[in-house]
Amino acid sequence: MSLPGYALVTGAGSGLGRGIALAFAASGSAGVVFADLNGPAVTQVAEESRKVATNPKYQVLPLKVDVVSEEEVDSMVEAAVRNFGKIDYAVNCAGIGVRVPAAIADASVTEFQRFLDVNVFGIFLCTRALSRAMKAQPLRPVSESNPARGSTRGAIVNMGSCASFVATPHVAQYTTSKHAVLGLTRNAALDNTSHSIRVNCLCPSWVDTPMVSEAVAGNPSLQTLMDNAVPMGRIAQVDEIADIALFLCSDRASYVLPLSVSLLADSTRTAPKYKPVTTMAEGAKGFITDGFPAPGLRKTQRLITGLAEDGKGHFLVTDHGDHHRVMGEQQAVAIIPYSTKENPVELNGEVDVKFAMENEPGLHIINGTVLRLIDFGPGLESPLHRAMSIDYGIVLEGEFELILDSGESRIMRRGDISVQRATAHRWKNITAGGTEPGRMLYALLDCKDVFVPGSGEKVEGFLGELEKEYEGRSA
Ligand SMILES: NC(=O)c1ccc[n+]([C@@H]2O[C@H](COP(=O)([O-])OP(=O)(O)OC[C@H]3O[C@@H](n4cnc5c(N)ncnc54)[C@H](O)[C@@H]3O)[C@@H](O)[C@H]2O)c1
Numbered sequence: 001m002s003l004p005g006y007a008l009v010t011g012a013g014s015g016l017g018r019g020i021a022l023a024f025a026a027s028g029s030a031g032v033v034f035a036d037l038n039g040p041a042v043t044q045v046a047e048e049s050r051k052v053a054t055n056p057k058y059q060v061l062p063l064k065v066d067v068v069s070e071e072e073v074d075s076m077v078e079a080a081v082r083n084f085g086k087i088d089y090a091v092n093c094a095g096i097g098v099r100v101p102a103a104i105a106d107a108s109v110t111e112f113q114r115f116l117d118v119n120v121f122g123i124f125l126c127t128r129a130l131s132r133a134m135k136a137q138p139l140r141p142v143s144e145s146n147p148a149r150g151s152t153r154g155a156i157v158n159m160g161s162c163a164s165f166v167a168t169p170h171v172a173q174y175t176t177s178k179h180a181v182l183g184l185t186r187n188a189a190l191d192n193t194s195h196s197i198r199v200n201c202l203c204p205s206w207v208d209t210p211m212v213s214e215a216v217a218g219n220p221s222l223q224t225l226m227d228n229a230v231p232m233g234r235i236a237q238v239d240e241i242a243d244i245a246l247f248l249c250s251d252r253a254s255y256v257l258p259l260s261v262s263l264l265a266d267s268t269r270t271a272p273k274y275k276p277v278t279t280m281a282e283g284a285k286g287f288i289t290d291g292f293p294a295p296g297l298r299k300t301q302r303l304i305t306g307l308a309e310d311g312k313g314h315f316l317v318t319d320h321g322d323h324h325r326v327m328g329e330q331q332a333v334a335i336i337p338y339s340t341k342e343n344p345v346e347l348n349g350e351v352d353v354k355f356a357m358e359n360e361p362g363l364h365i366i367n368g369t370v371l372r373l374i375d376f377g378p379g380l381e382s383p384l385h386r387a388m389s390i391d392y393g394i395v396l397e398g399e400f401e402l403i404l405d406s407g408e409s410r411i412m413r414r415g416d417i418s419v420q421r422a423t424a425h426r427w428k429n430i431t432a433g434g435t436e437p438g439r440m441l442y443a444l445l446d447c448k449d450v451f452v453p454g455s456g457e458k459v460e461g462f463l464g465e466l467e468k469e470y471e472g473r474s475a
Helices: 015-026 039-052 070-084 109-135 172-195 210-218 221-229 238-249 348-358 464-470
Strands: 006-010 031-036 059-064 089-092 154-159 197-202 302-307 313-319 323-327 332-340 369-376 389-397 400-404 409-412 417-421 425-429 438-446
Touching: 006 015, 006 070, 006 109, 015 031, 015 039, 015 089, 015 238, 031 039, 031 070, 039 059, 059 070, 070 109, 089 109, 089 238, 109 154, 109 172, 109 197, 154 172, 154 238, 172 197, 197 238, 210 221, 302 332, 302 348, 313 348, 332 348
Parallel strands: 006 031, 006 089, 031 059, 089 154, 154 197
Antiparallel strands: 302 313, 323 332, 332 369, 369 438, 389 417, 389 438, 400 409, 400 425
16 A cells, blocks of 8 residues: 655654654655654654655654644644645544543542543644644645545544444543543544545454553553453554554545444444353453442332232232342352242232242242342353253343354344353343443243254253352242
């Protein structure tokens, strides 16, 4: 991919900005502006770029710039236009990451404001100044061979993050700032399309840069989160993200905008990595702090109706269910909205209501039914188990992966339903890449003996690690 025009990169002194600026030089750019708060760093990177540059007329312009200063940002863009005549590609990478995480109740006002200043206001100032400069530039055709691809005045890429879409515990300042970057970019894209300027938001998950090393040093549990959430089993290399940034700046991306496409450099949310484990997830330990519901999920109502002497239906009970039980090491909480001991069920005299109230069932009830709702902690994966029942599973909140003992697995989203016919399986809560709680509802009905087709071998139920959760309870 050749990008023969002029580029401007903020945050070019380190990490992604540095890698992207060097990639422009290596991809034939005629000139690159290296902008960063760290003056000596950009001067050094600019010199380094001369060694990789491939355009014989290559020029560099290193600038010490604070993106929070309106004056400095405007001067940066003016200097770029004065020196190079125009800016064809701009990537706004200057930003800060969290070094000391804190829950929202303990969050610092100064720290929160600092993130809004650098990550949001800084991107706003740069996008504004770049849009003004690009609007004044002449149009050029995107493709000589296909005029229908239109013309361009330039392309801007703002660095968002997977935090533009999802939350990670204890980093509200970062999540807020990156959600804002996506919103700002969408609006800038909308406002600029009529001027033939494309603005996109690049949203990687974790990339191997100094920012991530510092974040892991401040919060070692982040390493576990990254290991579990990234489908490829490793975080991204800087040059892999640089390739995407350059594509977005190039004419090849002439039809890419953030208005209908949210460009993610990682599929953390939709295709979590499957790591076989036999115990409940480490990351979810201690997550259930106060019984039902799990933090972040709604309390549900249970309504029980019955016939009264007037022959009409009335609400008998309004509560949350008869039994609830915290599971594992506070990694999940199960409530039993209802259970029955027979089929057909005796409703007269409210014997069923009495049975449900007085008996906390095991995994299922012989000849009966169990309705169970489970709140899963973030990333929680249940051990492999098999209930000798027909088991209807419905996702109420979040996203889950249903993994069978054959190795087959399916992703289930809110409202999806599984009908498990006595198969051995495990559940994994993959909500927000394994960072948020999720909720499943299960209805289990007893079934007749099941035999393996062909061999005729009788299938037995087993609970594995879940055994201790159901010990001593009626079956
Ligand atoms: N590294 C990741 O995993 C990752 C993932 C997603 C998004 N991002 C985003 O990518 C961008 C770059 O991150 P990185 O990992 O390369 O970080 P980094 O710390 O390696 O580099 C950030 C650069 O921005 C500069 N900077 C900070 N404040 C500035 C200011 N006020 N004015 C000008 N320059 C300033 C720093 O001096 C530094 O050179 C950030 O916006 C970050 O949020 C990073």
